Amino acid sequence: MTAKEAYNLSFLELLAQQYPSIQAASMAIINLSANLNLPKGTEHFISDVHGEYESFSHVLRNGSGSIRRKIEEIFSNSLLEHEKREFATLIYYPEQKLPLILKNIEDKTEWYRITLFRLIKLGRVVSSKYTRTAVRQALPDDFAFIIEELLHEQESVENKQEYYQSIIETIISTNRGHAFVVAMAELIQRLAIAKLHVIGDVYDRGPGAHIIMDKLLDYHAVDVQWGNHDILWMGAAAGSEACLANVIRICLRYGNMETLENGYAISMLPLASFAMETYADDPCERFKPKVSADEFTQNEIQLMSKMQKAIAMIQFKLEAQIVQRRKHYGMADRLLLDKIDFDKGTICLNGQAHQLLDTHLPTVDLDDPYRLSEDEKFVLERLRLSFANSERLQKHVRFLYAKGGLYLIHNGNLLYHGCIAMNPDGSFATVKVDGRTFAAKSFMDRLDRLARQGYFATDPEQKLYGQDVMWYLWSGAHSPLFGKEKMATFERYFLTDPATHKEGKNAYYALRDKPETAVKILEAFGLNPKTARIVNGHVPVQVKKGESPVKANGRLIVIDGGFSKAYQDKTGIAGYTLIHNSYGFLLASHAPFESTQKAIEQGLDIHSKTEILEANFARIRVRDTDEGRQIQAKIHQLEALLAAYRDGVIKEQ
Template identity: 65%
Template sequence: MKKHPQEISLKYLQLLAERYPSIQAASTAIINLSALLKLPKGTEHFLSDIHGEHEAFAHVLRNGAGSIWRKIEETFSNSMTKPERRNLATLIYYPEQKTPLMLQTVADADEWSRITLVRLVQLCRLLTAKYRRRTVRNFLPQHFAETIEELLYDQQGVEFKEAYYQNQIDTIVSTGSAQMLITALAELIQRLAVERLHIIGDIYDRGPGAHLILDTLTDYHQVDIQWGNHDILWMGAAAGSDACIANVIRFCLRYGNMETLENGYGISLLPLVSFVLDTYKDDPCELFTPKVPKDGNFTDQEVRLMAQMHKAMAIIQFKLESQLIKRRPHYRMDARLLLDKIDFARGVITLDGTEHPLLDTHFPTIDPAQPDALTEGEQTVMNKLMLSFTNSKKLQQHVRFLFSKGSLYLVHDGNLLFHGCIAMDDDGQFRGFDVDGQSFAGRHFLDRMDRLARQGYFATDNPEQKQYGMDAMWFLWCAPQSPLFGKEKMATFERYFIADKATHAEKRNPYYNLRDSEDSARKILAEFGLNPNTGHIINGHVPVKVFKGESPIKANGKLIVIDGGFSRAYQKETGIAGYTLISNSRGLLLAAHQPFESTQKAIFEEHDIDSETEIIHTYPHRMLVGDTDRGAKIKEQIEELHALLNAYREGMLKERCPQ
């Protein structure tokens, strides 16, 4: 129903008139937007738990999670052999590297170029069907824009047009422009294949290339991010949280992964090196030997030094976390005040009434009377590291991007996206978190924690608010109530110092049992204002153990887990290399991927990521832009433009003539 101008404030219409200064301008906008509503919904791609595996991530982006291969099969299965189709796919994924290799192997380079250009144009035409011509024009490289547009919208079969089209192809080849145009068309296919990317958390840690992944994402055309616990840890470190900084460095040292820290963000560990060479020089720190391949690039001396740094940072972390827990009693984490539970003279710790001998009793920086107090040397190390984190230009750019494009959860097109869990009790009720006499649960708790995380980074003019927010980011990393963590404890201390494996167990929140129940999934969807009959929950965080027969599809199809082991560290557990979800105008498809070997093998041996795709939901009718959240916003724009049009016609506003 069209709104009368008086239903929309005149002040707003005056602002709108700045952009649409005439009846003609407003009418044209209404025509274009109305047409857009009738286009098919674009393809969207959901990825989770990338964990620094930048090569595999880049390849999945290049192949559109297998969607480009499916288009090639659809278009050329009757006219090209499978090796030829595989060759074309690799060319599209890596055009700059693959084209010169191909030109060396063909008998007639010009003829190969003509055929390849025609095939690429065919694929582009197929993919542009979901886009307005103006949108496609914005994707084109400036120097080839006119040429590509002519090729894409040529009317084959119309008299003279076919000869015109062929002449264009011939001229491109004869002028030596074919290789550049092949690259431009291949990149356009990659761009058109996926309209929007959703990252369901955990870009950081484990693998070496989180900074490279974020470089890619900052340049990506349309992306949103639901923060994971590893992301929020780095975000807290960038904000200046000492507890988060200690965790980041300890984690990097534990896995011998210094690439992101040192080369990606230029954070120097020299202050820590100097400290350990003085304080831990005679301690072999065997329990802290980093998890690096034996045939890796580290010498025995480097591994020993990393072990010493690892132990030093672990002790600093335990101290800082103890201080934080005491500073925030409402976190209800007193059970994690582990330094207070150690008998240093006897070398034992008492947990839940049981004494456990410590595997390492050398604590040169701990004062038993004040076990969580940093020494002067430890404080100096932390001061210098904090400066490195807060002054790293690249890290700050990436974290600001995570804040601008990210959140704890996203409601999108009737679906709910979040990384970890919604904290629940055994009976399926949302677990409440009490603070200042108020209880927060379900959606309200996530909204509060999202706001506090932003406060921890941006409240630079209020130190008390900023500290509260930074502590909240650490809470999101490892607290039992955290929707990003979802376990009763992070047993870091126990895994280092206690032999009894029963103490290492990290019991999950009841959510992880209840997520198999359709009733629980429907309850969560309703909590976030979604239709339980049509909505889906999409999350990651806990790898799906395919080896053990676990399915990523839960709650009778209402909940989909897409963490299948993107990270190499998890692939022995999961048996695959991750799931990705594809949403197109027809429905939802789940792709299970096999491990990615390397970019080099992808280019030279044409090793793609083998994927099995399963249709998990089909829409009752083809979904159009008008059926999406974006469509709802466009309809609102159209209503406002109609109101503007009426305001012009009823004399409430004057048209502005072009100067």
């Protein structure tokens, strides 16, 4: 017996423990083969949420309009427009909407009867893409048997009609109507979307990144392609002081203390005390947070200004230490503090002197400008411990590692947040490390591994190397998450010349409109450019200026349309989402979301415009997907087991 035959026999013996007879193996093959012919489940793509939890939650609840489209299909001739709107809102927010509806209903029994039948009818449609086993796993424990019976009602069988009718009547008469409506609404929400893809940047300016992460933790099927802001928080949680300083500075700059203090219980007291003492008489004008006067008091704004300046100076020192430590990053142009002439109040950049807008830098040692003071070290250590000990943050970051990565290949499509670093001539930018050259996929794979090393490694040197890579992913010139020549944070704070503020996008962003660019990238990742697509985020599509999210003749789709309110003036919309169902691709562009309260009280859904990007002549089946290929592999294994049983190689148990 060869080694391969012995290995195969060992595997089949293990498989036989799960399928101990010819009958068991045969039934499994029959069931799996049937699954291959089901319609493909609906995939939902969303990007650049930036902490806007209310908009995110609503789009999640309505499946980017998927549920409303089903309601239109099923009830177009039986419900009025306001009835369809109210029914949709009930499904999105059952707990909150039910009391508002019922207070104006006289015959509540009849309302429950009608509503339950409508929910069951809709439930049958959205569950039709799933096996009974998959639906059963999604059912709430309290109503599992009842819902399963109702979803598979045989309307043509007369002797079953009274049975189903009696179930509905009993639910109502036992005062379980409220709970049943909630259960059905949540089931419909869950079954409307089979898989959620988040194409990066859960974190940043909005106040609810921690709330979004809680929702993702509970979501039934999700993956995350890390964004530049995500990797920054991941680095901070891992212990990277440079990432930590950037996180705090950005939160202070945009007045987003909610996520830090209330979301993750990270105490800002050490930094506040240090800033008040160090910059007591400094107005810190250049560090005023970008907030409106009605959000914070003047004293709060003054304190945040001082804290922002304090952490910014710490950040510049920490980043310089990484640049000096990792020469191969090629970021010597970010060594700036030693270029300052304190007597003249200038800094020399590229041989040109620039006047500094702020010369009060008491923490900079002229002899060793990148050395942290003892007080700065103390503050950093307290902050580092606060990040490390935040259970909620660590739980969220571990989830990002478990469910995420720098890119994903799924169902023949390539998903990533930022870019594939390229040269102006269309070739891939290369990075040489330890005698090896990396580009495109190999570079992404290496960075992904090192980012995990930065969190999970036990060796201090390996861990530090990984953490430095996480900072590089945030701001490095060839970083696939950053996609710019430099991060001009210092220049924006201290210099007036707009030329010094320019960061310069990677050539990828000028080239991605071209079909040949998409073809080159897809081939580099082993995909068929005739059928595959790239789904991209990171840079908002400026719809107001006529820019299209569909590029490279449809081979590349950018779905950052401005979920974050900070970008909506530029984009003109409030985000894109992409839907890939069994009929093809749909791109939904969304109008701004007013509030959850108005959505519930007034039935205000997010107004979405849907564009069909691809309509298939033949419906996509499970057999055409990654899941189908896994099922087919399992069928081949079971067929080998069946042959082994029949050949007498393995005995039935």
